[in-house]
Amino acid sequence: xxxxxxxxxxxxxxxxxxxxxxxxxxxxxxxxxxxxxxxxxxxxxxxxxxxxxxxxxxxxxxxxxxxxxxxxxxxxxxxxxxxxxxxxxxxxxxxxxxxxxxxxxxxxxxxxxxxxxxxxxxxxxxxxxxxxxxxxxxxxxxxxxxxxxxxxxxxxxxxxxxxxxxxxxxxxxxxxxxxxxxxxxxxxxxxxxxxxxxxxxxxxxxxxxxxxxxxxxxxxxxxxxxxxxxxxxxxxxxxxxxxxxxxxxxxxxxxxxxxxxxxxxxxxxxxxxxxxxxx
Amino acid sequence: xxxxxxxxxxxxxxxxxxxxxxxxxxxxxxxxxxxxxxxxxxxxxxxxxxxxxxxxxxxxxxxxxxxxxxxxxxxxxxxxxxxxxxxxxxxxxxxxxxxxxxxxxxxxxxxxxxxxxxxxxxxxxxxxxxxxxxxxxxxxxxxxxxxxxxxxxxxxxxxxxxxxxxxxxxxxxxxxxxxxxxxxxxxxxxxxxxxxxxxxxxxxxxxxxxxxxxxxxxxxxxxxxxxxxxxxxxxxxxxxxxxxxxxxxxxxxxxxxxxxxxxxxxxxxxxxxxxxxxxxxxxxxxxxxxxxxxxxxxxxxxxxxxxxxxxxxxxxxxxxxxxxxxxxxxxxxxxxxxxxxxxxxxxxxxxxxxxxxxxxxxxxxxxxxxxxxxxxxxxxxxxxxxxxxxx
Numbered sequence: 001x002x003x004x005x006x007x008x009x010x011x012x013x014x015x016x017x018x019x020x021x022x023x024x025x026x027x028x029x030x031x032x033x034x035x036x037x038x039x040x041x042x043x044x045x046x047x048x049x050x051x052x053x054x055x056x057x058x059x060x061x062x063x064x065x066x067x068x069x070x071x072x073x074x075x076x077x078x079x080x081x082x083x084x085x086x087x088x089x090x091x092x093x094x095x096x097x098x099x100x101x102x103x104x105x106x107x108x109x110x111x112x113x114x115x116x117x118x119x120x121x122x123x124x125x126x127x128x129x130x131x132x133x134x135x136x137x138x139x140x141x142x143x144x145x146x147x148x149x150x151x152x153x154x155x156x157x158x159x160x161x162x163x164x165x166x167x168x169x170x171x172x173x174x175x176x177x178x179x180x181x182x183x184x185x186x187x188x189x190x191x192x193x194x195x196x197x198x199x200x201x202x203x204x205x206x207x208x209x210x211x212x213x214x215x216x217x218x219x220x221x222x223x224x225x226x227x228x229x230x231x232x233x234x235x236x237x238x239x240x241x242x243x244x245x246x247x248x249x250x251x252x253x254x255x256x257x258x259x260x261x262x263x264x265x266x267x268x269x270x271x272x273x274x275x276x277x278x279x
Numbered sequence: 280x281x282x283x284x285x286x287x288x289x290x291x292x293x294x295x296x297x298x299x300x301x302x303x304x305x306x307x308x309x310x311x312x313x314x315x316x317x318x319x320x321x322x323x324x325x326x327x328x329x330x331x332x333x334x335x336x337x338x339x340x341x342x343x344x345x346x347x348x349x350x351x352x353x354x355x356x357x358x359x360x361x362x363x364x365x366x367x368x369x370x371x372x373x374x375x376x377x378x379x380x381x382x383x384x385x386x387x388x389x390x391x392x393x394x395x396x397x398x399x400x401x402x403x404x405x406x407x408x409x410x411x412x413x414x415x416x417x418x419x420x421x422x423x424x425x426x427x428x429x430x431x432x433x434x435x436x437x438x439x440x441x442x443x444x445x446x447x448x449x450x451x452x453x454x455x456x457x458x459x460x461x462x463x464x465x466x467x468x469x470x471x472x473x474x475x476x477x478x479x480x481x482x483x484x485x486x487x488x489x490x491x492x493x494x495x496x497x498x499x500x501x502x503x504x505x506x507x508x509x510x511x512x513x514x515x516x517x518x519x520x521x522x523x524x525x526x527x528x529x530x531x532x533x534x535x536x537x538x539x540x541x542x543x544x545x546x547x548x549x550x551x552x553x554x555x556x557x558x559x560x561x562x563x564x565x566x567x568x569x570x571x572x573x574x575x576x577x578x579x580x581x582x583x584x585x586x587x588x589x590x591x592x593x594x595x596x597x598x599x600x601x602x603x604x605x606x607x608x609x610x611x612x613x614x615x616x617x618x619x620x621x622x623x624x625x626x627x628x629x630x631x632x633x634x635x636x637x638x639x640x641x642x643x644x645x646x647x648x649x650x651x652x653x654x655x656x657x658x659x660x661x662x663x664x665x666x667x668x669x670x
Contacts, residue, residue, distance in 0.1 A: 041659075045393035046369070065667045132533040149464075150518050150534065229525070232518040235669045243472075246370035247662050 037253035046247050056254035070258050073237040077220035083160040084216045088167040096175035111168050123229045126158045150232035158230050159220050167212035174208035210270045221259045312575035314398035318584055325355045325582035328371050328380040331523045332543040332603040334359040343602050345595045355582035363521040364471045375576035378583035381431055383567040384419035385473050385639035391427050396572040398425045403584050406591045409611045413630045420570040428570035429587045434605030435566035435636045437557040439540035452481045452560045454537055459515035467538030470519035472665035473639055476565050478505040484562040493648035495640045502656045509668045530555050542604020566636035
């Protein structure tokens, strides 16, 4: 059967370069990273010495500060994810089911445009807004309140802002795909708004919500620039890794295994929930 | 026919990659880089790692530009990468993508030991002749009587404060350590392990019982004392800085009102109308003595040498020194400064003054203050301590 063979050859040629890239550049570098976590360094020159040791992992597990930082990072990632979910649901619902025509298009554009602006620009804009004489403090002053200043809450706010589109878009897509007939049928069968939301809308949105959370969670977990800009005196895993990269690459590699492990756990949990099927 | 098992293929590729990764690199066994013997034609480009304010091309201040005149004269296009800390410089140099770096004393020895930089043939840098003798053949820029770079200039880390928020005017580092509570939440500090030396210097003057003789030679007990001081300080820190622009905006907006700084930051903030002042506290200060070094893997070595000679030429060295706020390295630069007293103000030729300034040095296990029988803490320990301090 020459035709199928040729088709197969063409398919292989088409898939080979991206697969090669995925395996070599992407998984390969991850493997090297993991391997180098078992090496050590020359204490003065910081050059990597390739002798096998598990000291790096022992140090990470045995030093309380790494645990504190890992938990703080995890807490921030979870908070950002929940916050984004809470914000994205009503916005996406309005966009998909209420707004029509021009308004809907305008809203989609409004959600997408921030993605065109640079990450650093947005983070620095928040730095200005959250500053001592920034717009946030100025707006809250008449009520006798003050903004959060630089710190963990500022990091949560800025990260939630940065990753919000990644949550809104999948939820919006899921809600838009939801046939109006299902909602009508639900109403015809006597279900109230809450019952319809719980039994019809929620199952349709759940996979999208989980898919969006993969983005918000993993992006927050790996971030280290936002915290440098608005984090005040806090540090996250990314900062600790960055401070060790020059000096002790193996320790930095071992530290990077922490977010990797967290994300793998999270993906496994999400997979069990069945959300990856629709990703 | 079915395709080969994709997992097998992936594993095979991974193994291949790992062997490739293991086969290359490995600094220890390499031959020491040799110094350049002759100067050829420029390569048309030079890649520089510099401290903020060291390679100004007029984009920050149109009147401050010594990069374009260099490009015009030599035909070497300058690409500048600004680094915020010595650690950043070391890691950037390890990439081998840069030709020259303005390294401070806490980076120079690491770069030399890792063979990331080549010895510098001072004969190819005519302006080296006029460099202050006090800066030549120092332990942080030479090894075994061989210079590893061209001295650039030196200065002290200062204490900056908002004149409208901080009174009385501080004259001691106490303001950011034992007295930090007064300005709680508005204190700032330099975000690098080397900042531990600032705490050590303060302890050296205020708690003589600890026996600190050199802020870069701390045994584990002395380091613990500095760490606990810095942990106490952290409660009052608003934010740490390593990006100089970040500190400028923090002082301008009033998010920080007191903390350590460089003269160039004080000048920039003042130019942007922030009411700030920078002083050298009575305890003395940590500081830097910078050296332009050439990468062992420089792709544009001739242009790098031309840059070395340019940056220490009297006129340019005077411009840099005045802009950054430091003492120039070239003695003849003192006649070229717009402020005729610049060299006097920054004690350019005053070796006695610079004995009060403790230049950044990489802490090593052999105590730098000459103590025998004690093991000092090295920079790796300082880095771990710094992570712990920040919590």
